[in-house]
Amino acid sequence: MAAAAAGAAAAPSRLMLRFRDGELRFAATDDALRVPLGYAIGAPFIRNERIFRLLDEYARTHARGGGADAVANIAAWDRDFMAREVTDTVTLYDLFVGATALGIDGLSDLCAQMTADAVKGRPVGEVKALLGITDVGMTQEEELKLQQDNDAILYLR
Amino acid sequence: MASSDVSVDVRPEFNSFDHLRSIRYIATDRPWLTLYGIRVQPVTPFSSLSSRPDLALIHQCLPDELLFEIFARMSPYSLGRAACVCRKWKYTVRNPTLWRNACLKTWQRTGMEANYQMVQSLYDSSWRKMWMLRPRIQFDGISSRRILS
Numbered sequence: 001m002a003a004a005a006a007g008a009a010a011a012p013s014r015l016m017l018r019f020r021d022g023e024l025r026f027a028a029t030d031d032a033l034r035v036p037l038g039y040a041i042g043a044p045f046i047r048n049e050r051i052f053r054l055l056d057e058y059a060r061t062h063a064r065g066g067g068a069d070a071v072a073n074i075a076a077w078d079r080d081f082m083a084r085e086v087t088d089t090v091t092l093y094d095l096f097v098g099a100t101a102l103g104i105d106g107l108s109d110l111c112a113q114m115t116a117d118a119v120k121g122r123p124v125g126e127v128k129a130l131l132g133i134t135d136v137g138m139t140q141e142e143e144l145k146l147q148q149d150n151d152a153i154l155y156l157r
Numbered sequence: 158m159a160s161s162d163v164s165v166d167v168r169p170e171f172n173s174f175d176h177l178r179s180i181r182y183i184a185t186d187r188p189w190l191t192l193y194g195i196r197v198q199p200v201t202p203f204s205s206l207s208s209r210p211d212l213a214l215i216h217q218c219l220p221d222e223l224l225f226e227i228f229a230r231m232s233p234y235s236l237g238r239a240a241c242v243c244r245k246w247k248y249t250v251r252n253p254t255l256w257r258n259a260c261l262k263t264w265q266r267t268g269m270e271a272n273y274q275m276v277q278s279l280y281d282s283s284w285r286k287m288w289m290l291r292p293r294i295q296f297d298g299i300s301s302r303r304i305l306s
Binding site: 017035056089090093094097108112113115116119120121122123124127128131132133137138143144 | 171184213214216218219220222223226227228229230231233235238239241243244245247259
């Protein structure tokens, strides 16, 4: 009986997460937290199981990273990870939101930098087309005046 | 040592609270409350001119704090372009932190303390105004030239 109790104590408890899309996933945890059967912890900042898996993969890889010699390898792994997994903007934004919410600063920085690089150096019309911004919330006169002001002030000719 | 009791005359109306029951509270008529939800529409600074919801994926997925994080990784010239994209970006780009970082980076030789004094005395404590009006050297790729804004 004591052995059974010890075994139960050693086994990690399982948390059930409910993602924004309604998907459920069991996650093992060493925490003493117990969730009653049938109840799920809401994780609305993670869209689905795939995003959770990517966040988990990134966090685990960086947790394993060693000293200074591993920095170059980690940077290469980061580039490979982003090229391999982030194939569309939805995934990029979901990773960005999830990483920020979970405090995974490295991934959050990567996502922000990737979005900034996509916008940087492009003309305004191209940025709108790229990001699908159709409703700018300004009249054409306001838009034209703003562009002229910025051209004059910031030398964007 | 005997302690003398102090007797205090209590006014008779304070002996009971029955008189409070007779007080009738005035129900103030507030006709303007009926306007709420009918004529008064909540106005948001970033809302579009039309009643359609914002269809841009970046605005649906990312809150303003994360938009700011993206803009924090852009040069001031890219920020100028970004301000022209839409109303929401225009207001997000106005954040003084972005322009403070740009100014402190551009004029770092001046020193942080001198820059802070300058922005307060000459540019009405506006870092954006300082970036726009203070002379700076711009590198255009061919030669460096002094730009007087």
